[in-house]
Amino acid sequence: MEPLVQEHSMTIGLAGNPNCGKTTMFNALTGSHQHVGNWPGVTVVTKMGHAHVGTVEVDIVDLPGTYSLTAYSEEEKAARNFLIGTRPAAVIDVLNADALERNLYLAVQILELGVPLVLALNMMDEVRRHGKDIDTALLTELTGCPAIETVARSGKGKQELLEAALDLAKTRDGRWEPLVISYGPDLDPVLDEMEAIIAKAGLLAGQVPPRWVGIKHLEGDESIIRRCSEAAPEASARLAALAAKVAAHLAKTLRASPDAIIADYRYGYITGIARQVVRYPAVDVERIRMSDRMDQVLTHQLAGPLAMALIIYLVYILTFKAGALPMEAVQGAFAWLGKTAEAAMPDGLLRSLVVSGVIAGVGGVLGFVPLIMIMFFLISALEDSGYVARMAYMLDRVFRIFGLHGTSVLPFIVAGGIAGGCAVPGVMATRALRSPKEKLATLLVTPFMTCGAKVPVFLMLAAAFFPGSEAGVMSLVTLTAWVSALLVAKLLRSTVVRGESTPFVMELPPYRMPTLSGLCIHTWERSWDYMRKAGTTILAISVLLWAAMTFPGLPADRAQFFDSGMASAQEQIDTAKAQGQEAPELADALQRLGAQRSEEALKASAAGRAGVALESISSLAGFNWRVNIALVGGLAAKEVIVSTLGTAYSLGEIDTKDAEPLSRLLAADATFSKAAALALIIFVILYAPCSVTIVTMARESSWKWAAFAMTFNTALAFVAAVAVFQTARLFI
Amino acid sequence: MRGPLTTLETPSEEIPVNSCITLRQAQVNQKLRICSVGAEGDLGRRIRDMGLMPGVEVTVVGKAPLRDPVALRLRDFTLALRNSEADYIVVEPLEG
Numbered sequence: 001m002e003p004l005v006q007e008h009s010m011t012i013g014l015a016g017n018p019n020c021g022k023t024t025m026f027n028a029l030t031g032s033h034q035h036v037g038n039w040p041g042v043t044v045v046t047k048m049g050h051a052h053v054g055t056v057e058v059d060i061v062d063l064p065g066t067y068s069l070t071a072y073s074e075e076e077k078a079a080r081n082f083l084i085g086t087r088p089a090a091v092i093d094v095l096n097a098d099a100l101e102r103n104l105y106l107a108v109q110i111l112e113l114g115v116p117l118v119l120a121l122n123m124m125d126e127v128r129r130h131g132k133d134i135d136t137a138l139l140t141e142l143t144g145c146p147a148i149e150t151v152a153r154s155g156k157g158k159q160e161l162l163e164a165a166l167d168l169a170k171t172r173d174g175r176w177e178p179l180v181i182s183y184g185p186d187l188d189p190v191l192d193e194m195e196a197i198i199a200k201a202g203l204l205a206g207q208v209p210p211r212w213v214g215i216k217h218l219e220g221d222e223s224i225i226r227r228c229s230e231a232a233p234e235a236s237a238r239l240a241a242l243a244a245k246v247a248a249h250l251a252k253t254l255r256a257s258p259d260a261i262i263a264d265y266r267y268g269y270i271t272g273i274a275r276q277v278v279r280y281p282a283v284d285v286e287r288i289r290m291s292d293r294m295d296q297v298l299t300h301q302l303a304g305p306l307a308m309a310l311i312i313y314l315v316y317i318l319t320f321k322a323g324a325l326p327m328e329a330v331q332g333a334f335a336w337l338g339k340t341a342e343a344a345m346p347d348g349l350l351r352s353l354v355v356s357g358v359i360a361g362v363g364g365v366l367g368f369v370p371l372i373m374i375m376f377f378l379i380s381a382l383e384d385s386g387y388v389a390r391m392a393y394m395l396d397r398v399f400r401i402f403g404l405h406g407t408s409v410l411p412f413i414v415a416g417g418i419a420g421g422c423a424v425p426g427v428m429a430t431r432a433l434r435s436p437k438e439k440l441a442t443l444l445v446t447p448f449m450t451c452g453a454k455v456p457v458f459l460m461l462a463a464a465f466f467p468g469s470e471a472g473v474m475s476l477v478t479l480t481a482w483v484s485a486l487l488v489a490k491l492l493r494s495t496v497v498r499g500e501s502t503p504f505v506m507e508l509p510p511y512r513m514p515t516l517s518g519l520c521i522h523t524w525e526r527s528w529d530y531m532r533k534a535g536t537t538i539l540a541i542s543v544l545l546w547a548a549m550t551f552p553g554l555p556a557d558r559a560q561f562f563d564s565g566m567a568s569a570q571e572q573i574d575t576a577k578a579q580g581q582e583a584p585e586l587a588d589a590l591q592r593l594g595a596q597r598s599e600e601a602l603k604a605s606a607a608g609r610a611g612v613a614l615e616s617i618s619s620l621a622g623f624n625w626r627v628n629i630a631l632v633g634g635l636a637a638k639e640v641i642v643s644t645l646g647t648a649y650s651l652g653e654i655d656t657k658d659a660e661p662l663s664r665l666l667a668a669d670a671t672f673s674k675a676a677a678l679a680l681i682i683f684v685i686l687y688a689p690c691s692v693t694i695v696t697m698a699r700e701s702s703w704k705w706a707a708f709a710m711t712f713n714t715a716l717a718f719v720a721a722v723a724v725f726q727t728a729r730l731f732i
Numbered sequence: 733m734r735g736p737l738t739t740l741e742t743p744s745e746e747i748p749v750n751s752c753i754t755l756r757q758a759q760v761n762q763k764l765r766i767c768s769v770g771a772e773g774d775l776g777r778r779i780r781d782m783g784l785m786p787g788v789e790v791t792v793v794g795k796a797p798l799r800d801p802v803a804l805r806l807r808d809f810t811l812a813l814r815n816s817e818a819d820y821i822v823v824e825p826l827e828g
Contacts, residue, residue, distance in 0.1 A: 067781040072774055099808035102783040257772060263780040292793065292810075301797045393812045397798035400814070503778040505817060508803055508810040 011059045012165050013082060015110060016094035017103050018065035018434075019386075019509040021122045025094050025152035026062040027521050029162065046078060053162045061088065067102070069109040070259075071223055074436065083115055084207055089169035090116040092161060094152070097121040097134055098510075101267075101274045104143075108266055111143070114176030114209055118165045119147040120157070126510070130289070131281030139277045144179075153515050178209040183265045187218060187258065190246045194218075194239055201235035203228045217243045218258040291510035295390070304394055311387070312413050319375045320420060320452070326370035334363025352550060353543065361542025364637050365692055366531065368424050373527045375414055375425040379432065380522040382410075384514035388432055389506060396504060402486045403493025403501065405438035412442075412485065416449035419478050423447040423693040427700055428526065435502030441492050443700055444709050445485040447689035450478050453638035457684050460642055464663035465677040473681075481685050488716070496708075530696070541691040545636040548607040549629075549644075554600055562597040566590060598647050607632045621683065621721035622676025622729075624669075631683070637690045675728035679721040686717035751825065755802070755818035758792045764823035765789050771820035782811055784821060 014029075016022035030049025047062040063082055064075035071077045083091065091110060095103035100121075110117050119139065121127075127134060139147045146164040150157035182188055194214035199205075204213055204227065216224040217239045229236035247258050254261070297303050338359045345351040382388050392406030399408050408430075409417075415426025426446045433439035450458070455474075462473035493499075553559070569590040576583040602608045603625070611628035618628050626648035633644035642662065649665050666672055688710040689697065698706035752767050766788050771779055783806060784790070793810065794803040800815045 068777070070777055070781075072777060096809075102806075102809065105781065105783065257776075260769070260776065260780065263777075264785060267780075267783065267785050292805075295794060295803070295810075299794055299796065299803070305797050389812070393801055393803065394796050396814065397796060397800045500774075503775045503817060504801060504812065504814045505775075505778045505782055505784075506812050507782070508812050510810075 009057045010089040010169055013061050013063055013088040013091040015063045015091055016065060017067050019507055020094050020096040021152040022065055022094040024518055027518055028152050028155040028158050030060055053166050090165045092118045092120050092165055094120045094122050096123050098123050098126045100278055101270055104270045111179035112212055114178035116168045116172040117145045118168055119145050120161050121147055121149045122152050124149045125151050133279040135277050142273045181269050183262055186250060190242055194242055197235050197238055201232040203231055294511050299390055299394060308391060315378045316413060316418050319371060323371040323374045327367055331367045334359055357543040357546030361539055369531060371422055372425045372530055373523055376526045377519055377523045379429055380519045381514045386509040386511045389508050402490040404442055404489050405433055405435055407433045408442040411446045412449055415446045416451040419450040419455055419474055420452045422451050423689055424696050427693060427696045430700060437497050437499050440701055441489045441497045444492060445489045447693050448481050448485040448685060450481050454684055456642050458681060460663050461677045461681055464667040465674045549605050551606055554604050566593045602647050621679045622673055622725040624671050635688060674732045675725050678728050679725035682724050683717045683721040686713055686720055688714045752822050755821040755823050756815045760792050763791050763826040765826055767822045767824050769821050
């Protein structure tokens with residue numbers, strides 16, 4: 001075998017429990033030299049970075065945080081596949097030294113594989129503050145692994161850590177030396193027998209130690225068992241029989257399963273080490289820690305929910321207030337760019353494509369960036385401080401009823417749980433959820449919330465049909481959004497995202513002050529991810545929708561009619577001007593003609609024809625063809641609904657923020673009733689998310705689920721709108 | 733080959749059955765020792781991965797505003813788990 005440790009480069013894995021400071025350590029080791037990589041077969045993102053030790057370039061792979069290597073979660077699978085598939089030259093296990101026993105549980109499992117392991121005793125500052133002491137030299141002696149004391153937040157010990165890993169990699173030179181733990185009188189003989197069978201059949205030979213394969217059979221590890229039965233069915237059947245026999249025996253004598261016994265002995269082994277290595281303070285054990293004292297207030301029966309409401313409100317206010325200015329600046333810059341391009345280019349299709357398709361589309365995406373950055377900064381701060389875990393803890397009882405998880409509250413709020421949010425950062429905030437089913441259900445219903453772009457639609461309709469009670473309408477809309485989100489989540493969790501809820505069992509890490517550099521790195525990598533990926537796809541979608549609303553355009557004779565009409569009006573204005581006269585009625589006529597031309601052009605476009613064609617169905621919900629086109633436009637961005645409706649009602653270009661003329665027109669339109677307004681409100685709450693959200697949903701889950709959200713939400717919205725319209729018609 | 737340096741006690745017959753309660757029934761600030769963990773499969777694995785093993789001493793340090801989930805203090809860290817999960821964990825109240 002060729003030596004794994006080459007002269008100038010090698011790969012080191014960074015493993016550890018969640019909340020152990022692993023990511024902070026990764027940031028400390030690699031600085032800004034990181035990039036995100038996807039490992040085959042798993043959806044979990046693994047980050048890579050570089051560091052230099054002398055002349056050696058070290059590739060550091062940040063494995064997902066796990067408590068174990070049993071391969072039951074995506075994270076555990078990713079970590080294990082990396083260890084077995086990549087065979088790193090060494091692995092650094094970052095341990096929260098303040099909870100050494102539990103953290104060693106993962107270390108022992110890595111050692112059972114035989115991977116060269118260095119222990120980073122992280123958070124040694126906390127250990128000392130709690131009056132504890134750890135005998136590092138003894139830990140090294142008992143485990144056979146170099147143990148280095150570190151404080152990742154300040155970067156203390158990181159150089160020694162890298163050097164220790166490098167030294168170990170050189171000494172071991174790719175050799176795996178598995179740790180052998182006794183699993184007691186019942187399992188040990190079986191394991192010996194299994195080991196012989198595995199070695200003889202050469203199962204996973206050269207990849208993992210035979211005894212480890214045996215342990216996995218006893219633990220009932222499906223992926224390893226499957227690989228063995230594919231490679232050697234006969235040997236595999238014998239292993240299965242052995243495992244079944246000892247399982248039956250254990251069930252009878254100890255009323256326990258083999259994996260429980262294995263965990264017992266592993267912890268027994270660890271407890272033995274910890275008892276010798278960790279010294280607890282003699283008197284101070286009962287001292288209430290700072291963090292526990294904070295919890296007495298922050299998770300208190302009354303004060304807890306109040307504090308949470310306040311914190312959520314602050315996140316929301318800060319994101320949208322502080323984000324408003326840069327967001328307007330970015331949008332203003334794109335508006336200016338659009339105007340400049342419009343002035344610089346000759347009238348025609350190319351100009352329309354560049355201005356309405358490309359610049360408006362890209363601007364639409366980048367306009368969200370300030371919001372996303374601020375939101376991620378605040379959410380990273382809440383996550384790193386340990387507060388998100390408390391939110392999940394306090395709200396879990398409520399959200400569980402609907403098949404969700406306590407943490408689901410965060411995406412809901414950001415997406416517009418308080419009217420005015422944005423579904424894009426909301427969907428991205430579902431990353432804080434660790435349980436896959438709950439995450440998916442949350443992600444699918446998050447877009448129901450009242451995002452800032454939907455607000456003008458509701459306000460405009462309220463002003464038209466319920467003048468004076470806009471505030472009441474908005475409150476009802478927000479309430480409806482929440483109720484719909486929770487009920488649909490329940491529906492999804494009992495049908496397409498069915499399944500047992502993931503065990504909640506969750507660590508409540510002590511409160512910690514987040515580090516600024518960590519927050520900046522998290523914020524940047526998440527925002528950049530959004531800009532790069534969403535930008536490219538959105539551009540395509542935006543151009544596509546532009547085309548749908550432009551082609552095939554007006555028939556030649558109608559275009560001729562408008563053009564000549566507008567030309568003659570312009571001529572008359574010019575003549576009047578030349579004679580020193582103002583001609584306001586002529587200017588009005590010109591503008592009216594232009595607006596009518598836009599209306600007819602829109603009606604003649606693919607989207608317009610679709611709108612007209614859909615009228616026969618959409619009239620069930622009270623929507624005319626104008627509303628239909630506006631809703632199609634809303635697929636690009638919800639902001640477009642009001643402006644497209646304006647074009648369709650021949651208003652020419654209207655200001656989204658001041659839609660009063662449109663309100664008046666709608667209220668006067670005999671084909672658009674009050675019942676239809678109610679139906680439109682419910683439809684806009686529920687129907688397909690905007691294109692940016694769809695792309696983000698696809699990135700956070702898969703295109704399959706994004707497509708599901710588009711079709712399912714629209715179908716649901718239509719059914720609800722028809723029901724509302726038909727019912728309301730009877731009463732209004 | 734290294735043997736286990738200690739062996740954890742499995743729930744023994746000496747613990748009188750009537751002193752054992754499920755974790756759900758435990759009071760806040762009550763000190764407890766885990767007698768047995770009845771959960772199997774994924775849940776059992778998660779519970780064990782977090783170090784909730786027979787013989788381990790825990791204290792219920794709080795309950796969420798709606799009395800569920802509960803927060804448990806182990807010697808070195810704090811865990812939260814749902815009442816439905818706590819049902820699988822049988823504990824024995826300790827004096828004091």
